[in-house]
Amino acid sequence: MPFIIFRVAQRLTARAWRAPALVLLLAAVLGWALIAAFEKPDAEIRNPAHYLWYFFVSGTTTGYGDLYPETAGGRLGGAIVIVAGLTAGLMLFAELTLWMAKGRTMKANGLARLHHRRHLVIIGYERDGLRAIIGQLRADPEYAKTPVAAVFWPEQLSGENPDPELYDVVAFDDTAYDRVRLADARTVLVVGRNDDETVRVMLGVYAYLRRHGSPPAHLLAGVHDGGRRVEINEALALIGEDIEPVDVDDPAVVAVAIRNPGVAAIYHNLASTLDADSTLYRVDVPDGAGEWPRLELAIFLLRRGSTLLAVGESHRPNARFRLAALPDEVVRGGQSLAVVAADRPEIPWHEVA
Known part of the structure; x- marks a missing residue:
């Protein structure tokens, strides 16, 4: 029996906070027993709810004086409560403060376990790029409050997280994916230091x-070398058919790909060739050629095998092109068109309705 009691006490005191907590509990029970035994039957302090209040204010040495024992035995119980509060209570508060400080330090250094769900996980840390991506995402109301966590390699981040208000950090080790709650993420973006590392990760x-x-998360693979894109795409397809490559060097493109699964390929294709048999062309509408509703012009071009992608404001080389159509928009001579077609289109302007 003594051995069992010793083992129980040893387990209770194995952590630093457990010993003062046990002392406070014993003091509360002993104080209540003495007060209940010696105070008058109608004494207010004998009420369990009132005693808990007395224990709290006396144990923290606040001592409002609204409740107090009047007998010698009751005062002995009160003294036990006060002494326990001055010793074990202060020790418990100190341990709590240290625990909170340790938790903050561990989180700042990427050693803590996160508790996010439906969050964005970026594996690979590059501060400027990460800040730029988050800045783009925050402009979208749907992503204004989405938590972001970055998993970093040991040499990528030294010291504490420099932007705790923007994202959390997790140091890469055997438990990193558990601590970042990878299985609960809505989107996972892998950004290796090179494309081969991206594929491995x-x-x-x-x-x-x-x-x-877990249900398949939206998986994005950051591609650096556009010249090897076909090779990288084939390697990623062998891992999983739903993995989406994205040109990681443009934060705006990455943010769009995060918010809109499947569109990253469009950005890449527009920068080179849209498809194996289509190319993006700029076509200037001759001055004085007329004017047409944008919708009617788009239908006319579709019937001739071309797709109207955007409308430019003028013939100038740096003219601004607008993809989204305005209500009742009209296209006039002197503007330019961005058109997708197999060959450079020759448009018979006089035939446009």
């Missing part, structure tokens, strides 16, 4: 998600 991410049986 994505393989680990995909295996982790499969192992945890």
Whole structure:
């Protein structure tokens, strides 16, 4: 029996906060027993709810004086409460303060476990790019409050997180994916230091998600070298058919790809060729050629095998092009068109209705 009691006490006091907490509990019970035994039957302090209030204010040495024991035995119980509060209570408060400070330090250094859900996880840390991506995302109301967590390699971040108000950080180790709650993320973006590393890390991410049986997250692979894009795409397709490559060097493109799964390929294709058999062309509308509703002009071009992508304000080389159509927009001579077609289109302007 003494051995059992010793083992229980040892387990209770294994953590620094448990010993003062146990002392406070024993003081509360002993104080209540003495007050209940010696105070008058109708004494207000004997009421359990009132005693708890007395224990709190006396144990913290506040001492409002609204409740107090009047007998010698009751005062002995009160003294036990006060002494326990002055010693064990202060120790418990100090341990709580240290625990909170330790938790903050661990979170700032990427060692803590996060508690996010439906968040964005970026594996690979580059501060300027990360800040730019978050700045783009915050402009979208749907992503204005989406938590962001970055998993960093040991040499990528030294010291504490420099932007705790923007994102959390998690140091990469064997528990990193658990601590960042990868299985609960809405989007995972892998940004390796080169494209080969991106593929290797994505393989680990995909295996982790499969192992945890989570629904497939939106997976984005950051591509640096556009010249190897076909090769990288083929490697990623072998890992998972839903992995989406994105040109990671443009934060605006990355942010759009995060918010709109599937559109990253459009940005890449517009920068080179849209499809294997289509190209983006600029076509100037001759001055005085007439004017047409944008919708009618778009239909006319579609019937001739071309797609109207955007309308420019003038013939100038730096003319601003607008993709989104305005209500009842009219296209006039002197403007320019961005058109997708197999060959440079020759438009018979006189035939446009």
